[in-house]
Amino acid sequence: MKIPLVHLAHTRSGDKGDTANVGVIAYDPEDYELLRGALTVEAVKAHFGDLVEGEVERFELPRLHALNFLLHGALGGGGTVSLMTDAQGKVFSTALLRMEIEVPEAVAERAQGRGRTPSNYDPTTPVP
């Protein structure tokens, strides 16, 4: 079955000129290999479509259960040239969290709800 990446991994992104970087970190180290298989350069490039004009590069950090992607030509020229709200790619990685990933049922069950606020969460209550 397919579930969105948001339940399997957390991400962080930033910029270098017109290139956005997207770091993807497995919530559960067990899922790292699964993500390595699913998040190929081709699959990530296809997911973003015309949001990424240039090449996609991928680097592996197995000890951190993480992958790092460089998305070239993703920031409308980057820096102060870019007309995008997210000119520095700060939230670019969250668009990858929408990607649907094929997983075994047991993984889907374990990952359910991960990465989203619980239904009883109240943002107005301080966290001590």
Place this chain on the structure above:
Amino acid sequence: MKTIRVGSGQGFWGDDLDAPVRQVEGGPLDYLMMDYLAEVTMSIMQKQRSRNPEAGYARDFIPLMERLFPTLIEKGVRVVTNAGGVNPTGCGEALLEVGRKAGVRAKIGVVTGDDLLERLPSLIAEGHELRNMETDEPLEGILDRVQSANAYIGSTPIVRALEGGADVIVTGRSTDTALTYGPLIHEFGWDDPDRIAQGVIAGHINECGAQASGGNAMVDWWTIPAMEAVGFPLVEVSEDGTFIVTKHPGTGGRINRAVVTEQILYEMGDPSEYITPDVVADFSTLDLDEIGPDRVRVHGVRGRPATDFLKVSIAYVDGWKATGTLVYAWPDAADKARAADRILRARFDRLGLEFDEVRTELVGWDATHGHLAGPPPADLPEVQLRIAVRGSDRASVERFTREIAPLVLTGPPSVTGFAGGRPRVQEIMAYWPALIRKEAVQPHLDVRILEVT
């Protein structure tokens, strides 16, 4: 075993003003590093200095030091910062005045020589082409539009200033990471690339402030405690380069494996090749251990000898831009906003306005995820139309700023949110990354010690 504590006080110019105070007063610390510079900051500072020769540095640093100087001297916490921007000397002199008024005895180290703006014509004449790292074009073609040019400098002048007894070190475009590992090289006398590379990752963790202690952290963010008084990260470093990321007790935030991993991946390129002026660090073998509450040990980073080059950050003017916004309300908010966008673009054509790019986003629907957001929900309660233009013809951009407000009475209904006045025309500062041989910069680096007596 000797341990050195380097704490982060600012992650960018505009960060939490009280964070450095919490970092210095909240517990033991040896060094406070403060990063004020980003790619675009130098050109802003250069512009400020062209209007006022005494400006051109991070002004916030001065009132901060008015609050902190006596405590820093009393506790023996030394400050390393790139607040000097394009005018480290002006910053150092302002600081001297602060020190005098506060009645402290202190030494201020001022590092200069990273600023290449005045030297560009002679550097080019000597054969330094400063080709754009992305396009491979030589700098000469845009030389007359360059606003700032600074070499990213490493630990050498910081170490020299510390050896000279400086209590506060003000630099220009030091790399963000050198503000942390400079003091470590000074304290431990490291020359082994593996240890310096450990120092680099310590610097990378410190350089964005609270982003390594719970800020902007994704994992269970809703459970991270007391973010209203978040403790900024600090590193406790041993002689062998191993270090622990932590924060002072009683402060808010969270430091665990997930938070530190996110910061490590921030703005990461090839993790096996993180190039700095002092070493090429390889993060691919890096390991993290959670060893206690808010304590993560970092080890396993490898280093290779540095390259023969320094990176140069160049900013040049490249046209004009402006951004206008309007808010459309339910019902059919997205349809109204898109129709308004079409009408506006047709008016640009009728007026013969010339732009290199016109970009439309519907904030509340597709501004950050583009087509991945899917079609707009049928019952979207409201949406902000955000339309931005850029081009080399200033008059066209100027005219654009006068075309937004008329839409309120000449376009689709239920529109508001135009209280802010006309959009502002901004000059675009484009970024030109280049490399330069070290020997063209290193001999020009200078460290001056100013004494407050």
